[in-house]
Structure formats: structure tokens, C-alpha cells
Amino acid sequence: MSPSDAVSAFSALYGGEPEGVWAAPGRVNLIGEHTDYNAGFVMPLALPHMTVAAVRRRDDGVLRVHSGDSPSGVVVLSVESLDPPPSSQLRFAPFEQGVPPSVGGDRGGWAAYPAGVLWALRKAGLSAGGADIHFESDVPTGAGLSSSAALEVSTGLALNDLYGLDLSRPRLAQLCQVAENAFVGVPSGIMDQMASACCEAGHVLYLDTRDLTQRQVPFDLAAEGLTLLVVDTRVKHALGDGEYAKRRAGCEEGARLLGVPALRDVPYTSLDDALARLTDPTIRRLVRHVVTEDHRVEEVITLLDAGRPRDIGPVLVAGHASLRDDFAVSAPELDLVVDTALASGALGARMTGGGFGGSAIVLAEVSRADRIQAAVESAFATAGHRAPRTFPATPSAGARRVA
Incomplete structure (x- = not known):
């Protein structure tokens, strides 16, 4: 994905320039399937396919998000009103870029993912605020290649940098998982977010999902x-x-x-x-x-x-x-x-x-x-x-x- 294209689209949507552009990849898992939520071992690698986020801070308590893949237009949300449903109402909600969200109710829409990341950061006591965000992505959706994690991690990394949160990559991945589990309602393990946040070029990530010990293995x-x-x-x-x-x-x-x-x-x-x-x-x-x-x-x-x-x-x-x-x-x-x-x-x-x-x-x-x-x-x-x-x-x- 081209950062310049994301900047141009951001400017057309919101007026003015973004403060920066961040990218997070999808992943494919070499081996270790359905082991991450059992505290086991996995071996993912990051793909060249990425979600790119052009982002600018806001100081008025508003989060605006837009995806180049979604027909739903700009989604406008109140930062203070971001709340997950009661745990009794959490359900599996597959990532669908084309479905507009109703954040605070149905978690099936794509905007619940970046909204959930901001909610998780604030829930952890971090001083993240509003933002304007435009996403572009070439990570195939519905292909089991972690398009949702790429969306979460690109959001989280941008907010981390812009608001000076000083999060390590594993901690950032953990908070993105919190967003997916507790806000969106998908009971996923930590592998996808760790792969998107921590993989290195030319390597597979050998990860212990219990303590997040990791080793980059040449591949x-x-x-x-x-x-x-x-x-x-x-x-x-x-x-x-x-x-x-x-x-x-x-x-x-x-x-x-x-x-x-x-x-x-x-x-x-x-x-x-x-x-x-x-x-x-x-x-x-x-x-x-x-x-x-x-x-x-x-x-x-x-x-x-x-x-x-x-x-x-x-x-x-x-x-x-x-x-x-x-x-x-x-x-x-x-x-x-x-x-x-x-x-x-x-x-x-x-x-x-x-x-x-x-x-x-x-x-x-x-x-x-x-x-x-x-x-x-x-x-x-x-x-x-x-x-x-x-x-x-x-x-x-x-x-x-x-x-």
C-alpha cells in the first residue's frame, strides 16, 4: 500500500494533512493452529500485505474513522461513549469491512476494531484521545490472514506514537487482543496481534503465547x-x-x-x-x-x-x-x-x-x-x-x- 495514497485520501476526507502514516501487516501461520488460546506455541510470519492508517489527533473527544474498502462513509464516534456490551452479550462477530458498525451494540462492523483499540488503551489508564483515521488495506479479508489484527495494530501503533504512550510491541499486541476479545466479542488468542506487531522480515516468529517469549527464526x-x-x-x-x-x-x-x-x-x-x-x-x-x-x-x-x-x-x-x-x-x-x-x-x-x-x-x-x-x-x-x-x-x- 502506498503511504502517499493514504495521505491524499485523508486530505480529501478530512481537510489538511495527517500527522503520520502507520502500517501493520497481515500474517500467515506456518504451524501452531488453535494453540494460542491454549497457552501454547505458534510460528507465524508477516505478509507483505498491509493495512495503512493515516492519522491525526483530535482534542474534542471525537473519533472519526474511514476505510477505503467500506461503502459506509466516515464513521463518527464519541470517545467517552465507547463501551463494550455486557459480557453476556458478547458473541463471535466476524470481521467484515463492508458492514457499517453500531458501536455499543452489534459488533459486526469494521469500525468496531479501531474503536475497540482506543477503548482498550483508555481502559488500561492510558491517555489516548480522539483522532481522524483513514485506512487503506490490501490484506485479503475473510482469508484467515488476520486482516482484523492488521487493522487493530496499525491503529494502536499510531495512537501509541501520537499520544506518547511508550508501549512495548508485546504490550501493544495484548491491548489489541483485549479490543478484539472484550469490545468486538471475538474470543481470539494473541498470535495474530503479536505477529502483526513483532514479526521481522526474513523470519518466522517462534512464540510462546503464555509468557510472550519470542525468537525470530531465519526463514x-x-x-x-x-x-x-x-x-x-x-x-x-x-x-x-x-x-x-x-x-x-x-x-x-x-x-x-x-x-x-x-x-x-x-x-x-x-x-x-x-x-x-x-x-x-x-x-x-x-x-x-x-x-x-x-x-x-x-x-x-x-x-x-x-x-x-x-x-x-x-x-x-x-x-x-x-x-x-x-x-x-x-x-x-x-x-x-x-x-x-x-x-x-x-x-x-x-x-x-x-x-x-x-x-x-x-x-x-x-x-x-x-x-x-x-x-x-x-x-x-x-x-x-x-x-x-x-x-x-x-x-x-x-x-x-x-x-
Whole structure:
């Protein structure tokens, strides 16, 4: 996204220049799915796709937000009136850029995300005030690539800088998660916001979501003749709207039944014993996925540290099978990408993100990438699906000021 375009649009909307322009990327997760809200391990990387925010402070208690992707026009909100609904009314509200918000009621609209960030900053006792904000974004929405986190983090970083809040990147990510959980009503973990705020170019982020310990791991697939493709199925099944929250609740119940703070605390070596203590087959499957997925993250980091990126392929495949069969969050389109890519010579593939549509990743030799992409597109056409969108996942920089 071009900062100059955002500045021009800001000036046309609000009159005058913004005080600066900030950008935050979307992310794709290499491995570690549905582990972040179980205090586990994840390995995301930032994408080159970004949300750009041109921002100027206001001193009259007004927040005005506008998105170049939304037909709803400028949304005007009172800073003092930003309040989340009672916890009993919180519900899963998927991010939809085209839906105008009713902040203080329905949380389905896009403006609830930046509004929620300002609310979370003020709730934490920080002296953030009003602002004029214009957003531009090329992060695909509904693709499981964290367009919502990019919106939150770009907002949070801009307000942090303009109001001199002196927040660390992990703390900023935590407050953006508070906005998503408590204000918007999405019970997400911390991975998306941490990836958007903290990733570095050329690396994947190895993150312990319990204490936010992180390590930047070099991830130069091109040097090995490899590429990681993102295949956006351009499908989002409505079935998934409430299922994420159900999965999280099931995981929390599994931890309670096993007497541990979180499923991260169930040792992989004792998994069979733990599963034998669970009588509910659904909870048993959820627990098995989370514990084995944490183990898969450890396998991948070991292979990357050993300079063996080709060998992570089977681990990705095993992760997809677990998400499909145990966690039950895949979709026919995602399975079709994975099955077709593997049959066409991919080293590994799996769905990524929350599931029920969205994107898959494919690890492949560069020399086979075009053939694999063509095979997936042909398979989608044969099945009568909308053509997928495919692009390479280039490990990119996290949030930053760009103008």
C-alpha cells in the first residue's frame, strides 16, 4: 500500500494533512493452529500485505474513522461513549469491512476494531484521545490472514506514537487482543496481534503465547529452492461463525477436566493417559489436536534450526489431518487444495487460520510451484468452485511508521 495514497485520501476526507502514516501487516501461520488460546506455541510470519492508517489527533473527544474498502462513509464516534456490551452479550462477530458498525451494540462492523483499540488503551489508564483515521488495506479479508489484527495494530501503533504512550510491541499486541476479545466479542488468542506487531522480515516468529517469549527464526526458503504458497480459497462458510468460540470453550473444559491451567500443560509423552481420562469424544479430539499441534511446532523449530526446511512438509500434512479430523475446522475447498497440491508434487500443505474456509499453505520446490498452482486452479474449476487466489508468502516486517 502506498503511504502517499493514504495521505491524499485523508486530505480529501478530512481537510489538511495527517500527522503520520502507520502500517501493520497481515500474517500467515506456518504451524501452531488453535494453540494460542491454549497457552501454547505458534510460528507465524508477516505478509507483505498491509493495512495503512493515516492519522491525526483530535482534542474534542471525537473519533472519526474511514476505510477505503467500506461503502459506509466516515464513521463518527464519541470517545467517552465507547463501551463494550455486557459480557453476556458478547458473541463471535466476524470481521467484515463492508458492514457499517453500531458501536455499543452489534459488533459486526469494521469500525468496531479501531474503536475497540482506543477503548482498550483508555481502559488500561492510558491517555489516548480522539483522532481522524483513514485506512487503506490490501490484506485479503475473510482469508484467515488476520486482516482484523492488521487493522487493530496499525491503529494502536499510531495512537501509541501520537499520544506518547511508550508501549512495548508485546504490550501493544495484548491491548489489541483485549479490543478484539472484550469490545468486538471475538474470543481470539494473541498470535495474530503479536505477529502483526513483532514479526521481522526474513523470519518466522517462534512464540510462546503464555509468557510472550519470542525468537525470530531465519526463514529463507528461496535459498533452498523452495517457496511457501498461500492459496486463498475465497470461501468463508457461515457455519464457522460460532464454531470458533465452541472450540475454545471445549478446550477450556478439557483443561479443567484434566486439572491443568491450559492444554499446553498436558505433556505430549502423557497424551494417551490424558485422553483415557476423558469420556466426551468431542473434548477428547480437541485435546488431542492441541497437544499434538504443540508438539508439531516443536518439530518444525527443530528442523528449521537444523537447516532442514524441506523436512517440515510431512509435519504440515499431519497438522492438516489433525485440524480436519480432530478439531473439525477444515472445509471441502481447503481439503481440495491440500490433496491436489500433494498429488502434484508439493512437499507439504495444510489449512491455516481459524478454518471453515480461508486459506491453505503449500510448501513446494520453486520449479514445481506453477504446476501445483495450475493443478489447484483446475481442480477448483472442475468442482465448480470460484477460482482461488494464490501468492507466495514472503516473510515481511511487522508494524511500523511509514511516513
